[in-house]
Amino acid sequence: MVDAVLLVLREVLEAALMFSLLLALSRQYELRLVWSLWALLIGVLGSWFLAHNAYAIADALEGTGQEILNAGLYAVVALSFILLALMLMPKLYKQAALQRLSLSLLFVIIVSCSLMREGSEVWIYLSSFTHKPDALTSALIGAIIGTGIGLSLGAITYYLLVFMRRQFFLPTFLVIATLLAGGLSMQIAKQLLQIGLLDSAEPLWDSSFIVAEQSWLGELLYALLGYDAQPTPIQIIFYGAAITPILLAGLFLVAQVVLGGVWRKRDQSND
Amino acid sequence: MKKITNTFPLCVGLMLLLLSSVLQAEVPTFTIEIRGHLFYPSQLVVPANTKIKLLVINQDPTPEEFESYELNREKVIMGGAKATIFIGPLKPGDYPFFGEFNPKTAQGVIRVEQ
Numbered sequence: 001m002v003d004a005v006l007l008v009l010r011e012v013l014e015a016a017l018m019f020s021l022l023l024a025l026s027r028q029y030e031l032r033l034v035w036s037l038w039a040l041l042i043g044v045l046g047s048w049f050l051a052h053n054a055y056a057i058a059d060a061l062e063g064t065g066q067e068i069l070n071a072g073l074y075a076v077v078a079l080s081f082i083l084l085a086l087m088l089m090p091k092l093y094k095q096a097a098l099q100r101l102s103l104s105l106l107f108v109i110i111v112s113c114s115l116m117r118e119g120s121e122v123w124i125y126l127s128s129f130t131h132k133p134d135a136l137t138s139a140l141i142g143a144i145i146g147t148g149i150g151l152s153l154g155a156i157t158y159y160l161l162v163f164m165r166r167q168f169f170l171p172t173f174l175v176i177a178t179l180l181a182g183g184l185s186m187q188i189a190k191q192l193l194q195i196g197l198l199d200s201a202e203p204l205w206d207s208s209f210i211v212a213e214q215s216w217l218g219e220l221l222y223a224l225l226g227y228d229a230q231p232t233p234i235q236i237i238f239y240g241a242a243i244t245p246i247l248l249a250g251l252f253l254v255a256q257v258v259l260g261g262v263w264r265k266r267d268q269s270n271d
Numbered sequence: 272m273k274k275i276t277n278t279f280p281l282c283v284g285l286m287l288l289l290l291s292s293v294l295q296a297e298v299p300t301f302t303i304e305i306r307g308h309l310f311y312p313s314q315l316v317v318p319a320n321t322k323i324k325l326l327v328i329n330q331d332p333t334p335e336e337f338e339s340y341e342l343n344r345e346k347v348i349m350g351g352a353k354a355t356i357f358i359g360p361l362k363p364g365d366y367p368f369f370g371e372f373n374p375k376t377a378q379g380v381i382r383v384e385q
Contacts, residue, residue, distance in 0.1 A: 003373075054347065054349050055352060058347070058349060063354065066354075067346075121336070121347060128333035193343075193357065194346065194356055195355070195357060199322065200322065200359060202362065212340075213340045229340070230343060
């Protein structure tokens with residue numbers, strides 16, 4: 001049962017944290033929460049569908065279907081976070097209404113794709129007990145406990161963020177979104193390394209003596225930021241490619257605000 | 272801003288093209304079998320500094336997930352199915368792996384030797 005708790009928690013945690021993050025954003029900006037129902041529905045049904053077709057997916061594309069699909073889902077979520085960050089950034093200095101529809105759509109995409117990928121593993125895991133009723137009961141209880149712990153951690157994250165003042169919340173959100181986008185794109189590289197599409201090299205560093213990936217903190221950091229104790233150079237390149245657009249947009253914004261200030265001053269002195 | 276985001280997939284695609292051109296060379300293959308939630312062999316010796324293709328055959332009717340923190344790999348292998356996992360080039364040393372769905376029994380190690 002403990003195995004089931006840990007396995008399910010590990011799978012649920014990432015989606016739960018993203019879900020909380022986006023729920024908090026919705027609450028901070030008084031967006032409607034209908035998107036969350038759609039995201040959960042599509043995510044759960046989608047994960048079941050992927051698990052149900054696991055054989056076909058694994059065999060597809062000369063046995064690389066599972067990795068290509070995972071890489072695709074990671075990519076969609078990473079791009080959505082980049083887009084979200086770029087859309088939110090102007091709100092740092094001017095209070096404007098958010099484009100509600102497009103934001104909700106992004107939220108649904110992010111949560112449902114994450115849930116699909118992680119949830120399918122839970123279904124596959126549980127399917128191995130279908131012919132052993134005793135073991136199935138214990139695995140199901142474990143799965144429920146694991147989901148419960150994951151949701152509790154999500155709830156803590158949500159309340160931490162939702163009670164934050166808006167001027168602190170937005171920068172925090174942008175930093176987390178940037179780190180998430182980077183971490184997710186490292187996972188894309190990892191999938192492509194696994195099928196030999198990218199060539200591996202020696203890891204750039206090994207930080208497992210500080211935080212081991214299999215430790216509690218390691219798992220949490222993995223779920224939150226895609227932490228990797230031994231990343232290869234190509235993973236770092238992917239990380240950089242994902243966070244660059246957000247960083248550039250940030251710099252552009254800072255420059256705009258600073259220059260704007262300078263021009264305003266000049267205008268005033270001309271008067 | 273839109274322009275910057277649009278170049279991201281392009282960059283990724285370019286990197287893929289550049290790096291996949293190297294992979295056509297012959298890669299040594301090693302096989303691991305899963306039977307009764309155990310890995311056979313549970314210790315596999317492979318050469319150092321070489322890219323290696325692991326063929327993992329799951330003889331059990333139940334699914335298993337091949338996972339290794341040290342190798343940075345994880346892959347679900349359905350019952351009766353087989354999976355290909357590329358690892359290396361690796362430095363000499365021991366790289367443990369386990370079956371995430373049966374972590375108590377399904378354990379093994381890849382020993383990389385010079």
